[in-house]
Every structure is written in structure tokens, then in C-alpha cells.
Amino acid sequence: xxxxxxxxxxxxxxxxxxxxxxxxxxxxxxxxxxxxxxxxxxxxxxxxxxxxxxxxxxxxxxxxxxxxxxxxxxxxxxxxxxxxxxxxxxxxxxxxxxxxxxxxxxxxxxxxxxxxxxxxxxxxxxxxxxxxxxxxxxxxxxxxxxxxxxxxxxxxxxxxxxx
Amino acid sequence: xxxxxxxxxxxxxxxxxxxxxxxxxxxxxxxxxxxxxxxxxxxxxxxxxxxxxxxxxxxxxxxxxxxxxxxxxxxxxxxxxxxxxxxxxxxxxxxxxxxxxxxxxxxxxxxxxxxxxxxxxxxxxxxxxxxxxxxxxxxxxxxxxxxxxxxxxxxxxxxxxxxxxxxxxxxxxxxxxxxxxxxxxxxxxxxxxxxxxxxxxxxxxxxxxxxxxxxxxxxxxxxxxxxxxxxxxxxxxxxxxxxxxxxxxxxxxxxxxxxxxxxxx
Numbered sequence: 417x418x419x420x421x422x423x424x425x426x427x428x429x430x431x432x433x434x435x436x437x438x439x440x441x442x443x444x445x446x447x448x449x450x451x452x453x454x455x456x457x458x459x460x461x462x463x464x465x466x467x468x469x470x471x472x473x474x475x476x477x478x479x480x481x482x483x484x485x486x487x488x489x490x491x492x493x494x495x496x497x498x499x500x501x502x503x504x505x506x507x508x509x510x511x512x513x514x515x516x517x518x519x520x521x522x523x524x525x526x527x528x529x530x531x532x533x534x535x536x537x538x539x540x541x542x543x544x545x546x547x548x549x550x551x552x553x554x555x556x557x558x559x560x561x562x563x564x565x566x567x568x569x570x571x572x573x574x575x576x577x578x579x
Numbered sequence: 580x581x582x583x584x585x586x587x588x589x590x591x592x593x594x595x596x597x598x599x600x601x602x603x604x605x606x607x608x609x610x611x612x613x614x615x616x617x618x619x620x621x622x623x624x625x626x627x628x629x630x631x632x633x634x635x636x637x638x639x640x641x642x643x644x645x646x647x648x649x650x651x652x653x654x655x656x657x658x659x660x661x662x663x664x665x666x667x668x669x670x671x672x673x674x675x676x677x678x679x680x681x682x683x684x685x686x687x688x689x690x691x692x693x694x695x696x697x698x699x700x701x702x703x704x705x706x707x708x709x710x711x712x713x714x715x716x717x718x719x720x721x722x723x724x725x726x727x728x729x730x731x732x733x734x735x736x737x738x739x740x741x742x743x744x745x746x747x748x749x750x751x752x753x754x755x756x757x758x759x760x761x762x763x764x765x766x767x768x769x770x771x772x773x774x775x776x777x778x779x780x781x782x783x784x785x786x787x788x789x790x791x792x793x794x795x796x797x798x799x800x801x802x803x804x805x806x807x808x809x810x811x812x813x814x815x816x817x818x819x820x821x822x823x824x825x826x827x828x829x830x831x832x833x834x835x836x837x838x839x840x841x842x843x844x
Contacts, residue, residue, distance in 0.1 A: 418585065435585040435627070436617075459615045462681065471655075471684040477614050478685065481585040482607075482629060527680065547761065548679025 425493025442480035462549030472527035511562035513553035535571025601626035609685035650689020669750035706779035751843030765831035
């Protein structure tokens with residue numbers, strides 16, 4: 417067992433867990449943050465993507481003890497008073513059907529926009545960058561549309577609260 | 580996953596000491612291969628020694644004479660490093676196409692080469708660039724380092740700390756990725772330095788990464804894709820699996836070699 421301390425969505429949290437506990441399970445079971453989903457459990461689907469120290473990672477492929485001392489952002493931490501522009505764009509453009517992959521998609525999308533800079537994405541880049549996120553409902557079309565729209569919206573300043 | 584005891588090493592010496600004191604230790608950097616293997620119980624170390632926080636193992640230095648990449652440097656950092664973009668853009672291209680963005684934020688060059696997956700990308704680059712693998716005990720030429728499927732020349736408890744190579748005049752990398760896993764079904768790294776050309780192939784050989792000497796000879800006189808017309812790779816020593824037969828991989832190697840040379844310009 418180890419004592420783990422990290423900042424999650426801006427709040428300092430501590431917990432005790434086995435060294436083999438995955439970050440995804442620590443978030444879901446110790447902290448009750450069930451927005452982070454475990455889809456495939458084999459590091460492929462991306463439903464578990466969160467930001468660790470500002471970078472998108474698969475929380476099912478990182479131990480909670482590895483994340484000790486880091487700053488973690490999950491889907492629950494993204495919105496302020498209003499939805500984050502990426503969340504708003506997913507709603508507006510119908511970027512989800514069953515919604516299971518959506519938290520990971522949105523965390524991947526915000527990371528993508530942060531890295532490339534708002535307004536600097538094109539369809540080919542978005543599709544390539546979604547390599548690590550699997551959606552079985554939408555055929556990706558509306559997800560890509562939503563990410564491009566969010567990127568443009570954030571470039572126009574609607575994203576003042578961007579992650 | 581079986582139970583494991585985690586240790587965060589503060590230095591290379593600390594890591595070696597921690598490993599020596601454990602029943603069955605494994606070193607972990609990004610863990611993007613090891614943690615999935617532990618989840619499937621294909622790996623069950625008693626202790627995990629985390630090397631990711633050792634500052635001396637991180638970053639890229641280009642000291643004129645040679646380039647040194649710390650073992651704990653992530654794929655994303657290699658892909659976006661300005662010095663490497665100038666000195667060897669082919670290596671940045673290679674790193675930018677490993678796995679997916681989330682994997683690239685965690686996975687490292689040292690972890691990849693120490694694991695020596697026969698379909699991993701970096702071993703081809705190391706072999707073609709005639710790199711030297713630096714450990715906490717010695718330096719090993721890439722040609723001697725990769726010894727077989729998931730096998731390296733590393734001794735028990737030996738830690739890869741960096742890789743060193745001289746920037747080539749020209750280099751290119753092309754892979755045919757498995758559509759599901761994105762691992763190479765055939766990946767070819769070509770590097771030209773002076774009059775010599777080295778061609779290394781990953782994802783195809785039944786004993787891991789290898790050099791294609793006949794392709795090197797053909798390219799030494801004429802460094803262009805057409806120089807590879809009519810060249811072949813013997814399928815006898817290539818992998819055959821549900822994704823591709825040995826014959827198909829042999830054809831892919833030539834096709835990827837041509838693309839790599841074209842990319843090298």
C-alpha cells in the first residue's frame with residue numbers, strides 16, 4: 417500500500433491504494449470521479465484519457481503511484497460555470513451517441529487543441545490525432561466536426577476558460 | 580495485475596541499488612508496454628523501479644560531435660525537439676508515429692529499445708544510425724545491442740541511460756503500420772553518411788531488427804528509390820502471422836525502403 421497525493425481538478429487529494437492500482441481506478445473508486453471510463457483495459461480505446469501535468473495520457477496504463485505528486489485533470493474538471501467549448505461543440509454537433517467514449521474524446525480533443533493552438537487544426541490532423549481514441553457509434557464524422565468547431569471557437573476567444 | 584512494490588528512483592545509482600535489493604525487479608519508464616503486460620499477467624515483477632524522474636536521463640543534447648538522447652525522453656519530446664528536427668528530422672518523424680498521442684506522452688526511447696519489441700520503431704533507427712547505447716556500466720554498439728526477439732545485450736540490473744549517434748547527412752523512415760496496433764508490419768530506416776548507406780528493417784525479421792546489406796549496396800552507388808528496383812529480401816528469415824505472410828513482408832520491406840529513401844530526399 418502507498419499513500420498517494422495529487423491535485424485533481426484543482427483540489428489536493430490524498431488516498432491510500434495498492435501499488436498496482438491503476439490511475440483510472442484510483443480516480444473512479446477512491447475519488448468517485450466516474451467520468452473517466454475504462455473501455456478496453458488494453459491501452460487502445462482512449463476512454464480513460466485524462467491530463468497529467470497538462471498532457472493527455474491513458475489512465476488505465478499508468479499506476480496511481482506513478483501519478484503521485486502530479487496535477488491531474490479529468491472530464492469533471494473541465495467545465496466552469498458553462499460547458500468548456502469542446503463540450504459545447506460536442507453537444508452542438510452531435511459528437512456522441514452512446515457517450516461512453518466521450519470523456520476520453522473530449523480530454524484528447526482539449527489536449528490536441530492546446531498542443532496545436534486554437535484555430536490551427538484541419539480535418540486530416542484531427543483524424544490522425546484521434547488514433548488513440550475509439551468510438552463505435554458515430555463513425556467519427558461528428559466528433560471531427562465538433563473538434564474543428566471547438567478549435568475555431570476557442571481561437572475566437574470563446575475559450576477564455578480553456579483548460 | 581499481481582501485486583507489486585513501487586519505488587521511485589532519484590538517480591541511476593539509486594535505481595541500480597533498489598533493483599539489486601529486490602527479488603525480481605523491473606525498471607519502468609513510460610510503462611506503455613510493461614503496464615499492459617503486467618495487467619495481462621504476462622509480466623509479474625515483485626518490484627517496479629521507476630526511472631522517469633531521474634533528471635540526468637532526460638532531454639536531448641547536440642554537442643556538435645554527436646547527439647545524445649536521454650533514455651527517459653518521451654516520444655512526444657523527441658518528435659518536437661528543435662535540435663533533432665534540424666539534425667535528424669527522420670527520427671522526429673519516426674517518434675511522431677509511434678502509437679498515439681497519449682502513448683507518446685508517456686513512452687520513452689530508452690524503454691522502447693530496452694524492450695526490443697521486434698515491431699518497435701526505434702531499434703531500426705538505432706541500427707541504421709550506427710548508434711551507441713549508453714548504460715550505467717558501458718556503451719554498446721546498436722549492432723551488438725539488439726540480440727533477438729525482446730532480447731538485448733543488457734545484463735541483469737543494467738540500465739539504459741541514453742543513446743548516442745552522429746547526425747547522418749540524410750535519413751528517412753517509412754513504415755507500414757498494422758491498422759489495429761500501429762506497430763510496424765515492416766518499417767525501414769535508411770541513413771546515408773558520406774559514401775556509406777545503412778538500411779535497417781523492423782517489424783519483419785523473425786529474429787528482430789536486421790540490416791539489409793543488399794539494399795545498402797544498391798543505395799551506396801545511387802541513393803534513389805529506383806536503385807531498389809529489382810532488389811529482393813529473402814522471405815525465409817521473415818515473420819509470418821495472421822497480419823502478413825513472409826512473402827508479403829518481403830515485398831513491404833522493399834516498398835518501405837523506397838519510401839524511406841524518397842523521404843530522405
